[in-house]
Amino acid sequence: MTDTPGHLLIVDDNKVNRLLLSRSVELLGHHASVAENGRIAMEMLSNQPFDLLLLDIEMPEMDGFQVLEAIKSNTDLRDLPVIVTSSIEGLGNVVRCIELGAEDYLPKPVNKTLLGARVSSGLEKKRLRDEQKRLLERFATTEVAQDLQESGFAIGGKRANASVLFCDIRGFTTLSENLAPEETIDLLNTFYTLMFEAVTSNGGIVSLMLGDGLMALFGVPQPLPNSAQSAVAAGREMHNMIEILNLERRAEGKSDLKIGIGIATGEVVAGYAGTDDRATYTCIGSTVNLAARLEAETQITGSRILIDQETLELLEGATVLESFAGSRIKGFSDPLDIHAL
Template sequence: MNNGGGNLLIVDDNKVNRLLLSRNVELLGHNATLAENGRIALERLRADKFDLLLLDIEMPEMDGFEVLEAIKGDADLRDLPVIVTSSVEGLDNIVRCIALGAEDYLPKPVNQTLLKARLTSCLDKKRLQDEQKELLRRFAASEVAQDLQQSGFSIGGRRVNASVLFCDIRGFTGLSENLPPEETIELLNVYYTLMFEAISSHGGIVTLMIGDGLMAVFGAPQPLDNTAQSAVSAAREMIEMIEVLNVDRLAGESPAIKVGIGIATGEVVAGYAGTDQRATYTCVGNTVNRAARLEAHTKVAECALLIDEGTRAALDGQTVLNAISGVHLKGFADPIDVYSVTI
């Protein structure tokens, strides 16, 4: 919003009404854009960002009711506040507008004092919604934010096929003991910046961070064509980024760091866990446990990246693998075959 004012779209097929309402809006400190019918209004709403819509009902080509229905069915527009300004009388019409998502209904001719009050109220609510969306974008992955916008929030999960990745810094406890707290935090910030970039660029989301460790999932909440390939590609990029980082660290006489990564592919239960007051998006199941154990086993196998059979089966033939047969992972009764990935 500009200088405390809002960017408003005024839709009315009557030119005089459009110009008068535009003048009133601008006198109240807002910017006004005009449209002469509902079809043009929707085109402008999808092309530019507006804070509020002032909408007439009786218009050619596409009337106000049809505009309200279109906005309600559009995930990108449904939060836009709409105030209906119309000469159409009758309680049924007012109720229909409100049911279709309108914030308010002002009869024509529009009273300037009432208009000011309604605009202030709606724009304040819009500012709050925008702030909440910004917080969501800052503290949740874009895929989770999109899932919340499309499906809403509810505690629970659903079964999906996904690839799960665990990663941590080798020997981080000993490393951090020899660093001032400020340098430890800076190292973690740099590390997470690189890891998040590699993971998100291949369609994954980070669902958990504990100290120097993280968990990421590929294939939930948004599906991917090949979750295993995406996860392995992300892991290889993560390791390559750490190698580049180490060049700078060694040049600055800081110790190099190494990471261990485990990836498993299969069915997980993904969704929102916690309470209505505090929840997080995560996934659980044997696939998750197997990925965590594979990451821990990288220390034993002395390699940077281990994957399970489910991941290997989905990879293209160009990935170089070394099979390790009969590995006993903690918490699993039967031994499994795992594979180290050549970077």
Template sequence: MRDAKGEILIVDDNKVNRLLMARSVEILGHRASVAENGQIAMSMLVDGTFDILLLDIEMPEMDGFEVLEALKSNAALRDLPVIVTSSVEGLGNIVRCIELGAEDYIPKPVNKILLKARLESCLEKKRLHDEQKRLLKRFATDEVARDLQESGFAIGGHRVSATVLFCDIRDFTAMSEHMAPEATIELLNTYYALMFEAVTSNGGMVNLIVGDGLMALFGAPEPIENSAQSAVNAAAEMCAMIEMLNEERAMLNDPALEVGFGIATGEVVTGYAGTDARATYTCIGKTVNLASRLEAHTKVAQESILMDSATQRRLPVEIRSKEIPAIHFKGFSEDQTIFALEPVTSID
């Protein structure tokens, strides 16, 4: 938290109560803002950033219960700590506030020592929660982070139609043998930065990194209009970025990078696999296996981007591809019809 201080929003229809509460909050070293009813408070919460909400119950326009319900249904605000400060008596009202998500309940007139303790406790909980969210965004994609926040965590999966992309640097192991460890990591970080940009800018998510290879998913956990086109666009952008990177490497007399992409579209099973203690968002199925086989086959076919027929059928006519000889992949009962994306520098 900023210097252990908090941004506190005080919501009370009584002007004297607002002034007294604001004064108490500021004496405790925090910054206070005020709202005279729930509607004004909700507008302020949407437009501003607050650490704690001090909320009265009995108010015109929008009472405290309605504010709590509105916060609970808003993914961006549901984690905001709320301390109810009210003269409304009765265990039922207190229970209702807690059930609607309130962190605590302080009866009026508010005891200043109790208020201090409650604010410090809520600020510490919010600091820890914000740190968890920061780490989640660092170690999970934005899509997975949103899915966890909106749907919660549960081991299991469901079937969806999506497009899977595999990418790999050709002969990277042999190349890295002649590089210093620091140079190897620096190159991989540059490569990953370019790949992530191409994938995310086209609506996909990178959900697996293994060495110099990565797997990207388009159409899950969030659906997109044409997952096949998005994946192919991403692969084409990746190729263009690698070409630019190779121009810089040539000036340093470094060997050029060659990458291969395999893209397949179809049904996959997505979800969180692992245990309650340690899990990851992943997808499995024949579509995943086919995309992996296609990426490996780029070395044999001497093509940068290979796709299955299901992906090729979903592409607009301006994205040109050519059919290459079918092949029988291990684990598949039938020969696979394969298409190669014709060389392009960019796709609009």
């Protein structure tokens, strides 16, 4: 059990009950806030975090059942432990509370010893759930974590329109030959730190790290107003960050880093691939293949960013440096129009 004090919200329309529960909670070593009905409680829950809720059922304006329903439907609150403290009778009411997500039901007058045990148990569950969230957010992007919370985990994919970005350091093999292993790892960590920031700040997620490159997705798992615009903005920010990094590298007598970026937009199949024991969020399809080919094509054309026609058509006020009409792209039978930004 955790010994860390919790912040509890006590919701009861009876002032005496609020005072008695508050005193009991504080004697247990925790902090207590109070609300006189469900409506006020929901306002407080939306404005500040709480670790556990002690909830009465019979209240004016918004009763306890309605509060439980509102919490259950809110992805930000659904993991909040709720202990019902009420004088309503009947097994049906108790069952309804549990079905709506309550951790436990304590009849009034509340036994202090039982209250202490239930609060400690609820706070420990909250701590474990918070730790799971932190681990999930460490090893998955915020968007993927949100998708898992909203939709749950299931192997498989679904069709969606998205933009896919591939980025790669040019000549990395030659560059790394002159570096110690520790220096190589340090360089890659710096590279990924900058590239991740460019991707996430523009609404994308990094789906795959490819040694000295990466694949980023825009528009999945969470939709974006204009995935192409976001992907191109991320690509430009990537180049800007590399230019700033190169200023520091030159001052240290090191060679410049150069990157190539390919972006394609269209239908993809996105979802969780792998097994129930180990899976990752990714996407497949011709759009993904084209983005990877465009990144490779930047080395041939000498372009910084290459995009396909579908991406160009979704951009607002984009300046095209050069267009390559009817380009033959490996893996694609029909010639394609591609554009350098």
